[in-house]
Amino acid sequence: MRLFIAIFFMLPIAAVAHAVEIDYWQYSYKSRVDAMDRLIAAFEAENPDIKVHQTTFPYAQYRTKVAAAVSAGEGPDVVQLYYGWLDDYLNAGILKPLSEENFPAAEIEKDFFPIVHNMKADGQYFALPTAVRSLGLFWNKKLFREAGLDPDIPPKTLDELADFAKKLTKHDRAGNIIQVGITIGPIDQDHNWWREVLVRQFGGTPYNADNTKVTYDDEAGIQAFDYYAGLVTDHKVSVVDFMDKGEIAFKAGRAAIHIDGSFALSTFDRARRLDYGVAELPTYDGIKSNFASYWVNGITSKATGEKREAAEKFLKFITSEKAMQLWLDQVGELPARRAVANRPENRDNPKFGPFIRGLDYAHSTKFYSEAEQRRTVVDMLDRVVLNGMSVARSLRIAAEEDQAIIDKARMK
Amino acid sequence: MSIDKKRAVTAWCFISVPIVYFILVRFYPTLDAFSISLTDWNIVGKKTYIGFDNFVRLWHDPVFWQVLGNTFEYLLLGVPISLILSFIVAHSLDQIRFGHGVLRACYFIPFLTTAVAMAWVWRWFYQPVPVGMINLALGQMGIKQLDFLRSTTEALPAVLAPAIWAGLGFQIVIFMAGLRAIPQSYYEAAKIDGASGFRILREITLPQLRPTIVFLTVISSIGFLRIFDQVYNMTQEGEGGPLNATRPLVLHIYKAAFERFEMGMAAAQTVVLFTILLIITIIQLRVLKNG
Amino acid sequence: MAEIKAPIRPGKIIIWCLLFIGAVIMMTPIIFMFSASFKYNDEIYELALISSEPTLSNYIYLFENTEFLLWFKNSILVALASTVSVLFFDSLVGYTLAKFRFRGRKLVFIAILSTLMIPTEMLVIPWYILARDFGLLDSYIGLIFPGIMTGLGVFLMKQFFESVPDDYLDAARIDGLSEFRIFTQIAMPLVAPALSALAIFTFLGNWTAFLWPLIVTSSAELFTIPVGLSSFSGEFQSEWEMIMTGAAVATLPTLLVFLFLQRYIIRGVILGGLKG
Structure with missing residues (x-):
């Protein structure tokens, strides 16, 4: 009897004592944090011996804080990072590869969209996404109607895009633009649109096959950039960073066309009185292209022993088909597994559909330093718009800066 | 123990903790900054001693020279403008009685505001139509808008304005105290001589205010050389753009140290900042001594 | 007084009007x-100062959905703790250097004075490494430790304590008071105006400080108001009515204190400014 009582009391203690606690970090964005909370609850119900603690940081500080914390030995066990940062993290030794038994490479390549190949280094996968995002064209139906355009027909080609945008631009008495035909914001998603979509559509490639050389500094690149900058300088259908951010201008009904990622859907759905449509990106010369990006989850070098086992279990769970459907429904980000994305209810969805279809022909950039490489595009446009530099010369400078960033990163 | 000795012991007891503090939190870090400036260090890995390579790289970096240029532009615009404005206001305020307290308060209140908060207010004012107050007002008058923060030439003065605005109150109050300290008899004597207002200003007021002017020049020079809060909060993503047109030295240091974790490079730039401040302070103290 | 009887000259009226315009601009x-903090989003792009339907909804949203209250608390805590500590230690050191004769006194004074030459910007990198090595990153102590004492305060207090007559202190010694109590009970009250000046400067400096809190904190729970406002404004980019509300909340406390203590604050600024 006494033994029984002893065991009875010991059991829960033993169970608690054996609970493995792991830390999960991501940046704070309400719908993502809530969705992750639900995933964690479901995971803990399946695995009562594992506790997951979620910590979030503001987006602007997220990247540096992870680096600083891990360098101080205080970081998370499972961390969410932008795919473009992988190289930084690998160089700093923050991530450890995923085990082959839990994450067989062959299976990953069969089930996920091919863009996840970027997560492979030295034949091993280091991180996996729950969700991916691609670009799409948002258009404001009310403004289309006001401009005498059919509110249900978005521009299908780049020429139509410039043409529509002209009709959709409005000025005040002093000649200032008070409504832009299309938003221009290289600091947001435009730099991706330019690099992976426009450059390819005009017949170029942004980088060579092993991503070590900038190759957009050619005739195709000049034409692509000329088209992009021309929206501001020639067609005068936009102002760079109009109302600070394209997303804001579009939400406020002051921008008629806006190119953004699938993650913008949730923002626009919350805006009152905004009647908008989503379409695949306009083509040029019949060429389609798109840019896909994603946040991946990796396991840090801090997780060892039973924490590592728990971390792998957790990672497996949050990259499962079930988790992806939940992420799509809750956050509005596209599933990274083809099987989930291609379910008819997802692929034909009027809002998600264009993005999912875009994934079929999407590219993702191998960033060496996402922030610095993005800055080269921002400055490239500023030199033309603010200083009146020629498109070709500004492009040449940007290509040199970009190449220097790549070379510097590869030296390490 | 003699009384003197006892008191010396008491004194050392009193200042022992502060001395440890000043050594640990002021002197040691200063030496550390110098020593880090001679290394290549990304904060995680090993420090590699590289001599003066960081300084050589800075010397050959056009962006660094642009940043230094910006920093001095803040200084050379900020100090004279703020001193002249605050002197004019202080001198005028000194002459009036009606509503004196309220007017003085209006000029002083900006000094008590938080730079970060006011940076965002000004950033909002500067926006193009249909957002920014200034351009909205211009637009209503049919005048073409100004680019402000979206221009490589207008952005720096636009960022500087709130810094001048916030510091004005302090300078006015100090100037007024300086004016009050000038003996009334000087003015009376001048009046008897029939001196013009301008001559009184040139021959009595300004020479008498010399210590005040030197003090305010030192304080505001140091302030403008270290400008950071406004630039970080008023420019897109805190980059000091467009095209680095507004980026001052301190922001450059911050980016190197806490975004790219190039500690050696950043420390080298702090050494440059330290040297500049030292030289300016020495020059100004000289001027004060000669007076 | 002659001035009051003198007729108001037109020159003075012009000066007054110009000053008034300047004050309005300021x-x-x-x-x-x-004004913007009381407006709805769709009214924010209008020049009208007073909204047709003023609202508190921005403030309610701010306090219910963001961490402003927490940041507010952090700012108060950090500013108060730093001020108390600076008042105590700076006057202790200033008093000792002014009123005690001992070997090394000059050296200590010059050493502390020389710290005025070191810009904070030079120290933040070593401080950051120090904080990391002691596990103080992202903590209250990490926020506060660089400002526990200041060279300027020591210098200021030394100046003021030098004007305190030795007789007062000697009288207290004869009464048998301990040296520490002489400092706290006799000397400190005699320099109360200087203490209030130091308190105003220290509090204001810490309340508005941005660079170090930005560097040392990483989690939103530890942000001070300026850091919180900066990150909040970045996230709410272009929702100007919310940003203005945040800015108003950051500004209001010092404004209120000023309205009540205007006289003392201006006197304190002059005192601190001129002696320092």
Whole structure:
């Protein structure tokens, strides 16, 4: 009897004592944090011996804080990072590869969209996404109607895009633009649109096959950039960073066309009185292209022993088909597994559909330093718009800066 | 123990903790900054001693020279403008009685505001139509808008304005105290001589205010050389753009140290900042001594 | 007084009008900030100062959905703790250097004075490494430790303590008071105006400090108001009515204190400014 009582009391203690606690970090964005909370609850119900603690940081500080914390030995066990940062993290030794038994490479390549190949280094996968995002064209139906355009027909080609945008631009008495035909914001998603979509559509490639050389500094690149900058300088259908951010201008009904990622859907759905449509990106010369990006989850070098086992279990769970459907429904980000994305209810969805279809022909950039490489595009446009530099010369400078960033990163 | 000795012991007891503090939190870090400036260090890995390579790289970096240029532009615009404005206001305020307290308060209140908060207010004012107050007002008058923060030439003065605005109150109050300290008899004597207002200003007021002017020049020079809060909060993503047109030295240091974790490079730039401040302070103290 | 009887000259009226216009310009940013904080989003792009339907909804949203209250608390905590500590230690050191004769006194004074030459910007990198090595990153102590004592305060207090007559202190010694109690009970009250000046400067400096809190904190729970406002404004980019509300909340406390203590604050600023 006494033994029984002893065991009875010991059991829960033993169970608690054996609970493995792991830390999960991501940046704070309400719908993502809530969705992750639900995933964690479901995971803990399946695995009562594992506790997951979620910590979030503001987006602007997220990247540096992870680096600083891990360098101080205080970081998370499972961390969410932008795919473009992988190289930084690998160089700093923050991530450890995923085990082959839990994450067989062959299976990953069969089930996920091919863009996840970027997560492979030295034949091993280091991180996996729950969700991916691609670009799409948002258009404001009310403004289309006001401009005498059919509110249900978005521009299908780049020429139509410039043409529509002209009709959709409005000025005040002093000649200032008070409504832009299309938003221009290289600091947001435009730099991706330019690099992976426009450059390819005009017949170029942004980088060579092993991503070590900038190759957009050619005739195709000049034409692509000329088209992009021309929206501001020639067609005068936009102002760079109009109302600070394209997303804001579009939400406020002051921008008629806006190119953004699938993650913008949730923002626009919350805006009152905004009647908008989503379409695949306009083509040029019949060429389609798109840019896909994603946040991946990796396991840090801090997780060892039973924490590592728990971390792998957790990672497996949050990259499962079930988790992806939940992420799509809750956050509005596209599933990274083809099987989930291609379910008819997802692929034909009027809002998600264009993005999912875009994934079929999407590219993702191998960033060496996402922030610095993005800055080269921002400055490239500023030199033309603010200083009146020629498109070709500004492009040449940007290509040199970009190449220097790549070379510097590869030296390490 | 003699009384003197006892008191010396008491004194050392009193200042022992502060001395440890000043050594640990002021002197040691200063030496550390110098020593880090001679290394290549990304904060995680090993420090590699590289001599003066960081300084050589800075010397050959056009962006660094642009940043230094910006920093001095803040200084050379900020100090004279703020001193002249605050002197004019202080001198005028000194002459009036009606509503004196309220007017003085209006000029002083900006000094008590938080730079970060006011940076965002000004950033909002500067926006193009249909957002920014200034351009909205211009637009209503049919005048073409100004680019402000979206221009490589207008952005720096636009960022500087709130810094001048916030510091004005302090300078006015100090100037007024300086004016009050000038003996009334000087003015009376001048009046008897029939001196013009301008001559009184040139021959009595300004020479008498010399210590005040030197003090305010030192304080505001140091302030403008270290400008950071406004630039970080008023420019897109805190980059000091467009095209680095507004980026001052301190922001450059911050980016190197806490975004790219190039500690050696950043420390080298702090050494440059330290040297500049030292030289300016020495020059100004000289001027004060000669007076 | 002759001045009162003298007729008002037209020159003075012009000066007064110009000063008045200047004062309005000075207050414009603050007025528009408060005005915008009471507007709905769709009215924010209008120049009208007073909204047709003023609302508190921005403030309610701010306090219910963001961490502003927490940041507010952090700012108060950090500013108060630093001020108390600076008042105590700076006057202790200033008093000792002014009123005690001992070997090394000059050296200590010059050493502390020389710290005035070192810009904070030079120290933040070593401080950051120090904080990391002691596990103080992202903690209250990490926020506060660089400002526990200041060289300027020591210098200021030394100046003031030198004007305190030795007789007062000697009288207290004869009464048998301990040296520490002489300092706290006799000497400190005699320099109360200087203490209040130091308190004002220290509090204001810490309340508005941005660079170090930005560097040392990483989690939103530890942000001070300026850091919180900066990150909040970045996230709410272009929702100007919310940003203005945040800015108003950051500005209001010092404004209120000023309205009540205007006289003392201006006197303190002059005292601190001139002696320092």
